[in-house]
Amino acid sequence: MKLNDIEDSFSSIPEDEKVIIDTMAELYAERIKHHISQKEFSERINIKQPQLAKLEMLDSVPTLVTLNRYALGLGLKLKIGLVPA
Template sequence: MKLTDLETSFSSIPNDEKFIIDTMAKLYAERIKNNVSQQELAKRIGMKQPQLAKLEMLESVPTLKTLNRYAKGLGLKLEVGLVPI
């Protein structure tokens, strides 16, 4: 796949889904930065490790509630704001 194909593919994703993808990527980066294993985070948030792996691979689209659970497991809080368009 060429970079232009990837860019075209990404630009076709709805903005609300881009928000979820971006948020999940940031949460994943935080988990790695803090040396928290999937197993440990899953335990902290009451989820099974395979479920967490699917979220991180975006095999299932997480809800805001699930993103917030993930964030809380890392000692963070998810905030959603409004901006003019």
């Protein structure tokens, strides 16, 4: 796969899903920064480890409820804001 292919596939993702992807990426980075294993974190937030792996690999799009559960497991809270369109 070439860089142009990746850019093309990313540009085809709806904007609202990009926000979810970016948020999931930030949460994943926080988990790694705190040296928390997937197994430990999945137990902490009561999600099966394979399901957590799918979320982190973006094989499935997380809901806001799931993103919030993930954030809370890291001692964080999601904040949704509004900006001019």
